[in-house]
Amino acid sequence: ETGVTQTPRHLVMGMTNKKSLKCEQHLGHNAMYWYKQSAKKPLELMFVYNFKEQTENNSVPSRFSPECPNSSHLFLHLHTLQPEDSALYLCASSQDHGGSTYEQYFGPGTRLTVT
Amino acid sequence: EDKVVQSPLSLVVHEGDTVTLNCSYEVTNFRSLLWYKQEKKAPTFLFMLTSSGIEKKSGRLSSILDKKELFSILNITATQTGDSAVYLCAVESGDYKLSFGAGTTVTVRA
Numbered sequence: 340e341t342g343v344t345q346t347p348r349h350l351v352m353g354m355t356n357k358k359s360l361k362c363e364q365h366l367g368h369n370a371m372y373w374y375k376q377s378a379k380k381p382l383e384l385m386f387v388y389n390f391k392e393q394t395e396n397n398s399v400p401s402r403f404s405p406e407c408p409n410s411s412h413l414f415l416h417l418h419t420l421q422p423e424d425s426a427l428y429l430c431a432s433s434q435d436h437g438g439s440t441y442e443q444y445f446g447p448g449t450r451l452t453v454t
Numbered sequence: 455e456d457k458v459v460q461s462p463l464s465l466v467v468h469e470g471d472t473v474t475l476n477c478s479y480e481v482t483n484f485r486s487l488l489w490y491k492q493e494k495k496a497p498t499f500l501f502m503l504t505s506s507g508i509e510k511k512s513g514r515l516s517s518i519l520d521k522k523e524l525f526s527i528l529n530i531t532a533t534q535t536g537d538s539a540v541y542l543c544a545v546e547s548g549d550y551k552l553s554f555g556a557g558t559t560v561t562v563r564a
Contacts, residue, residue, distance in 0.1 A: 382542065384551060387551070
C-alpha cells in the first residue's frame with residue numbers, strides 16, 4: 340500500500356461512453372501524474388500537475404481530459420476513446436518539485452479496455 | 455528526445471544466482487535516475503541515484519550510477535522467486551519529466 344489509491348481498478352467502456360478515472364493520494368504530496376502503460380511499451384507520461392497547476396501535457400489527445408481540483412485528487416476524464424487506448428493507467432504523486440528531486444509513488448492502476 | 459534503454463529485455467535465472475540489469479540514458483539536464491520494481495500493477499520505488507559512483511544498497515539489491523558514461527546498473531544477489539518482476543529504470547530530466555525504459559523482465563526459477 341503506497342498511499343496512492345485509484346478507482347476503478349478495472350473499466351470496460353465503449354467508444355461512445357464517457358467515464359472518469361480517479362486518483363487520491365494520502366501522502367501530503369503536491370505533484371501528481373498520469374501515466375499510460377500499454378503492452379510491451381515503456382510507461383508514457385501523460386500529464387503533470389504541480390500545486391494543482393498543469394505543468395506538462397505530453398501531446399495527449401483531447402479525448403483525455405485531466406482535472407486536479409486539489410493537491411490530493413486527480414481525475415482523468417475519458418470521452419470517445421479508441422480501442423488503442425486500452426491500457427493500464429497509472430497515477431503517481433511526489434513532493435513538489437521546488438528545485439529538488441523526489442521519488443514518485445504509484446497507485447495500483449486502472450486497467451482500461453475500450454471495446 | 456530523452457532516451458532510456460534497458461538491457462537485457464528479459465532473463466531467466468535460478469534461485470541463488472546474481473543478476474545485473476543495465477540502464478543507459480540520454481536526457482537533457484539530468485537530475486536523477488530511479489529504479490522501480492513492477493510485479494503486478496503499480497511500480498514500487500527501489501532507489502534514486504543522483505551522484506556518480508555512490509552505491510545505494512538495500513538488502514540484496516544494490517545500484518550504482520556512472521554519470522560520465524551515462525548508465526546505471528542494478529544488482530540482485532542470491533535471487534529468490536519473489537524477485538521475479540519487471541525492473542524499470544527511469545530518468546528525471548531538467549523539466550522534471552520522468553522518462554521510463556522498457557523494463558527488464560526477471561524470472562527466478564526455484
